[in-house]
Amino acid sequence: MSFRNLLLISFGAMLTAVVSCRDKDGDINIFSIQDDLTFGAQVSAEFEKDSALVVLDSASYTTQYAYLYQIRNQILNSGQIVYKNEFPWRIRIIRDDSVLNAFCTPGGYIYFYTGILKYLESEDQLAGVMGHEMAHADKRHSTDAMTREFGLSVLFDIVFGRNQGQLARIVAGLKQLQYSREAESEADDYSVSYLCPTMLDAAGAAGFFEKLLATGSGTNVPQFLSTHPSPENRVQRIIDRKSTLGCTGTNKNIAAYAAFKKILP
Template sequence: MKKIIINYRLAYFGLLLAFLTQSCAKDKNGDRLLFSIDQDIALGEQVAHTVDSTYRAKGQLIERNNSRYAPAYQHLDAIVNRVLSSGQVAYKDEFKWDTKIIKDDKTLNAFATPGGHIYVFSGLIKYLDNEDQFAGVLGHEIAHADKRHTTKQLQTQYGINLLLAIVVGENQGALTQIATGLTGLKFGRDAEREADDFSVVYLSGTNYACNGAAGFFQKTQSENQSAGVPEFLSTHPDPGNRIEAINNKAQQQGCKTTPSGSTSFTQMKNILNQ
């Protein structure tokens, strides 16, 4: 009889182990998250929908079907596609990777939802000097989604049950809170460092200067910035360390650091000034 009980226990632990192994399988980044990739995608859809309607209500979302801004979106999509085609983005095919522009010239920011919806404020685009810097910043945001930093941060902040409720369409209040809070979502230093590193890795597979993101930090350092604190700077008080780290990573990768000299970025800025 005792043997049978032991066998039952073994079977129970076997099942438990099988469940845990399945639900905590390593993702493509080698991380174990309770939240699955499909749930990242579903949460991202809900959050992006709410972000869209929030900025649309304020008249700030530049719609993709607005013909006046169509060339700006063509430029933007081309840059994003170059970064995505580097062969280094783990969830290139699974995530949505739609990038939208929010018309707000005072905000120097960009953010990503889980599942790869990227938002860029017009203020950031106008602030940057060249397309390589912009590609670097986009690479940083793509990394936050691809490395699932946003999901991990939201899971820590809100708990998995709340996120799962949002995935199935419940708790609109929390969804709105998350969507509007993404601009100020603070990641840990490790996540920021990893996003900077992968910006270099992604860009090393393109014609852009792979340390493009460093150019952004150099600019914020040389000009005393008062027009809103970018998400980047709110988590890292010393951009100097980041410039050095990005340049070190570029050296390590052996990738080119001379700007591509693309002229389409100026055209993009001009369109946003219309």
């Protein structure tokens, strides 16, 4: 339910409505799916406005994008993405080899820096990281956290018409939002679930953390590692989950991934 619709109803009915603001997973979230989409479009547009940012043009780098999209499609077709049809799941590559990061906005706008794409060594690692990021959007971790942070005060502001600048405030909040440890663990878990029905090694994300443990990430510690469960614990949890779910895929497609890296600028 859109919280904007609540303008028309009474206070008592409003509280009932808040309690009923559950998403498809049953979590209470005062933001609607349309809000997630709106925030995602705003955050991505604002992010890409930065003139220092080089986003690879999807019309010029068709082979590179096609490779990423076929991985994405395997995840979308896992049958586990709740908002498969509602979110755009658009991918953009940012040309910056110094940044070891990927992220996904609410509403499913996915970004990969060339730094992390070149750091990863196999297709299952890429798919594991992609699945992790997509899980943050599909599980609505950003707006769940915003609901906890702003809660009813946002709702009251909107209902009582004090909503000037509210969206800007929310978008600003989203940009600096850190996911909780629980959200990180859930995203790791779902990265395994998404890959489980594919031919790929479902523990792909663990390979990424293992490499970080072995080589260090240098000066650019990714945001999703900075405050969260230790890489050692995450590796073990991912491997355990693959075993629990009985995932049988073993493909790493190292040669295909190396070919992809070769054609990155």
